[in-house]
Amino acid sequence: MTETVIDVIFDILVILLLISGAFFIISATIGVIRFPDVYTRLHASTKAATLGISGILIGAFIFLYANHGIISGKLILGIIFVLLTAPVSAHMIGRAAHSSGVEPWSKTGETRDEYAEIKNKGS
Numbered sequence: 001m002t003e004t005v006i007d008v009i010f011d012i013l014v015i016l017l018l019i020s021g022a023f024f025i026i027s028a029t030i031g032v033i034r035f036p037d038v039y040t041r042l043h044a045s046t047k048a049a050t051l052g053i054s055g056i057l058i059g060a061f062i063f064l065y066a067n068h069g070i071i072s073g074k075l076i077l078g079i080i081f082v083l084l085t086a087p088v089s090a091h092m093i094g095r096a097a098h099s100s101g102v103e104p105w106s107k108t109g110e111t112r113d114e115y116a117e118i119k120n121k122g123s
Contacts, residue, residue, distance in 0.1 A: 010066035014059045021055030024048045037105035038097045046090035053082050 003011075031044025057079045064070040104111050 007066065010062060014063045014066070017055045017059030017062065021052045021057075021059060024052030024055060026052075028052060038102050039094060039104050042090045042094055042097075046086045050082055050086040054079055057082070 025048070028044050028048035031048060032041050035041045035044055057075050061072055061075040061079075064072050064075070098115065104113075
C-alpha cells in the first residue's frame with residue numbers, strides 16, 4: 001500500500017467519471033423509453049448519451065495514463081468523434097422528422113411550429 005496522494009486522487013477521479021458516465025447512459029436509456037415523441041427522445045439520446053460516453057472514455061484515459069503511463073490516442077479520437085458526430089446526427093434526424101411532418105408532442109395538443117413559420121415567411 002505505497003500509493004501516493006496523487007494516485008488516490010486519480011483513482012477517485014476515475015471512479016467519479018465512470019459512475020457519472022454510467023448514470024448519464026442509464027438516464028438516456030430511460031429517456032428514450034419514456035419520452036413521448038421523436039424530438040424529446042432525440043434530446044435524451046444525444047445529450048445524455050454523449051455526456052455518458054465521454055465521461056467513461058475520459059475516465060478510461062485517465063486510468064491508463066495514471067496507472068500505466070499510456071497516452072491513448074484512440075480514446076482521444078473516440079471522445080472527439082462522439083462529441084462531433086452526436087449533435088450533428090441528432091440535428092439531421094430532427095430535420096428529417098420535421099420535413100416528414102412529425103408533430104411535436106404537447107399536453108394541451110396545441111403546438112406552434114416556429115421553424116415552419118419562418119420558412120414560409122421567407123418564401
